[in-house]
Amino acid sequence: MSRARGRARGWFPALLVAALALALTFLTLPIVAIFVHSSPAELLDSLGDPSSRDALRLSLVTTTSAIVVIVLVGTPAAYLLETRRFRGRALVVTLVELPLVLPPAVAGIGLLAALGPNGLLGGTLEDAGIQLVLQTAGVVVALIFVAAPFHLRAAQAAFAAVDPRWSEASRTLGAGEARTFARVMVPAALPGLAAGLALAWGRALGEFGATLMFAGSFRGVTQTAPLAIYAEFATDFDGALALSAVLVAVSGALLLSTKLLARDALARA
């Protein structure tokens, strides 16, 4: 113990600090740039542009629709994956997580090959009168595909963190499986479920590649905010900046809410 803790100086700690400073600067610089490039007034002004407003409204509608479907289907699916042990479970878990690591272009091609006019289910969808390609519904499908695994993963972890005795206690107190799910498991897992929802929403909001390939980029129909930014940046840089600023703000708020919810979940455990 010849050296005091506070006096531990040397080249290695300096290297660590330099690495962090570099990472922080590099990762925040583009975000800072979006906000310093134009004044808040100019940003608001650019949002008045009808094509920007169409894109934001479409993003809101499509991401909300996708999230509703993801939560309604994904939550019970994650519950089943977490509470049952069956042959092939690990495989199923891996398969539903696959879209996480899929390149967006591959996701777009895959969706076309499955649900496009000449795709695997193309004929079936056509017979049912459902059109997805180049339609708003197609955007929602693409968003669900890329964002659902985020919620499935978070929901599984959230259910895993609930004491299994709670569900057993609920059963012995006369509640069936459905009531146990609704009254005990979902409320107990709520912070984790909400964090998963926020993560999925953030991912859906930024979706670009799969949407572009599967649904195209038609203003008011399939052109979501990220697609509008791409379409505008060559002609109307300020408009693209303003849209970007809105997305940064919303995504930042979603990230913050996941952190707060996760902390809340830890505090209650």
Next chain:
Amino acid sequence: MLSLALETRVGDAVELVLSLDVADGACLALAGPSGAGKTSILRAVAGLLRPRRGSIACGDEVWFNAERGVDVPPEQRRCGYVFQDYALFGHLSVWRNVAYGLDGVPRAQRRAEALALLERFGIGTLADARPAKLSGGERQRVALARALAARPRVLLLDEPLAALDARSAAAAGRELAEVLRELNVPALLVTHDFEEAALLGDEVAVLDAGRIVQRGSAAQLAAAPASGFVADLTGAVVLRGHARRDAEGLTRVALEGGGEVVALAPALGEVAVAVHPWEIALEPAGSAAAGSARNRLAVEVTSVTAIGNRVRIGLAAPQPLAAELTQASVARLRLVPGARAVASWKAAATRVLPR
């Protein structure tokens, strides 16, 4: 009346094979060491574990029958289950925990009914608290109130006092004994502690390696344990050795590790010798045999533990034994760890049991 006969595997080692019945209003305490499969019995009764073979019935209702493929789900069995760690719902307030099983009661009356039960356990003021804010004793009462509120057909208690410190355990134990006296459904309690079993159970069944080795009142078990294992569980000193009959007609047991004790009951071969710790007297080392005690072992004190107004002295001789003395005797004999002494007891106080 709860009756069950089951066979099932617990973990990798223990094969549970037993049958038992408990009358309405009676409490059977299943006592045995950790890992004996006690909790699995409760889980099987509640419907949380499916036994490999056997049957479980409550009254004339069959809850489980492997041959006939009957397996009633836990929510239809309605067993009041007090889990070892209580398993209170952390996201619900105390009264909502208690009201959880009141699904037959109109919504407006649930709070009143839950409050009445909480009052009965002296914790009415905690109705709106979250379980995380409660002490161990308070949680135990909430868990019990929650189990009773649902008007259970059978009450199952898993080590109900194990999570409590000594003082709360004593108070909670007295309260629980009172609840069990008033209850008119069968109750099944598991514990590793014989005193707890004796306090709460009308009868005690001792479980060893997945089987019931003896069943009777706590007094019967303590007075006439069927084996060294049961004697050990009841708190008696148990020594192992080899028995033979001597010329006087007494049984002499050569102890493993050295020493010999004398008993009256006839026995031969490998045996366990059991003595109550309060039958064992201690004398200063080297003192000559003065009284009528035939059994004398040179011992070394290994521990001195006060239990209420008595003191339990752990001894090595070389098999471990224990004596219970008054505080005054301990002080007079200067018994501290490391001290040497002679332990003595009468042949008549020596029980000889099969291993």
